[in-house]
Amino acid sequence: MLRTRNFRAVFVCAAVLGLLAGCETAPPRPQFPELTFGHLPPIRLNVAELQVVRAYASPGQKPNVEQLFPVLPAAVMERWAHDRLKPVGAEGVARAIVKEASVVEVPLPRTTGITGTFTTDQSERYDAVLEMSVEASSRDSGRRAMVSARATRSRTVPETITLNDREKVWFELTEALMNDLNASLERQIQDNFGAFLAQGTSLPNTSSPGASSQRGGIRTEPLPPAR
Secondary structure (H helix, E strand, O other): OHHHHHHHHHHHHHHHHHHHHHOOOOOOOOOOOEEEOOOOOOEEEOOOEEEEEEOOOOOOOOOEOHHHOOOOHHHHHHHHHHHHEEEOOOOOEEEEEEEEEEEEEEEOOOOOHHHHHOOOOEEEEEEEEEEEEEEEEOOOOOOEEEEEEEEEEEEEEEOOOOHHHHHHHHHHHHHHHHHHHHHHHHHHHHHHOHHHEOOOOOOOOOOOOOHHHHOOOOEEEOOOOOO
């Protein structure tokens, strides 16, 4: 009888320990800041209206993974347009068009056999493409101007990466892409928009030495506390 009781006690303890292990609290999900551009000089346009159009429709399933990002690339592109492009004219329309905001997950080959047991491989690569155009038109003068920029980057992650660290990589990828896109669109608008650039618009001189280092980048702003 004593042995039976001892066995039951050991079994109960093992079951309780198993439940405690299974109920271990997962690490909290990281809170990522907003990516904004309001700290950069506004691009003042001689138009009366700004339209921001999302022409890209995400498939919403793998291999595309942009829909899983903590900060959606297409939303950041729209934020760029609202923060930087300012209509100050009497007539005319400017349109910022999100043409592509895709991130594709590509599985990478793994090391097999005994060597693979002791090797930490890069398991996935994320190929990201952001493409945006900005155009302006005046019905009164018949003038038109259009520029387009395409930013591409890739990042790989190890097979041991956690979900939180993967989301951090995704956030950093979005931030880097938007810095590229911002610099390219700013330069092209300055070079090609001519009379559509309003007086008083002050942008970096891209033709001067070291101009690329003078460019501003993204500002990260903390999210407001949850209510």
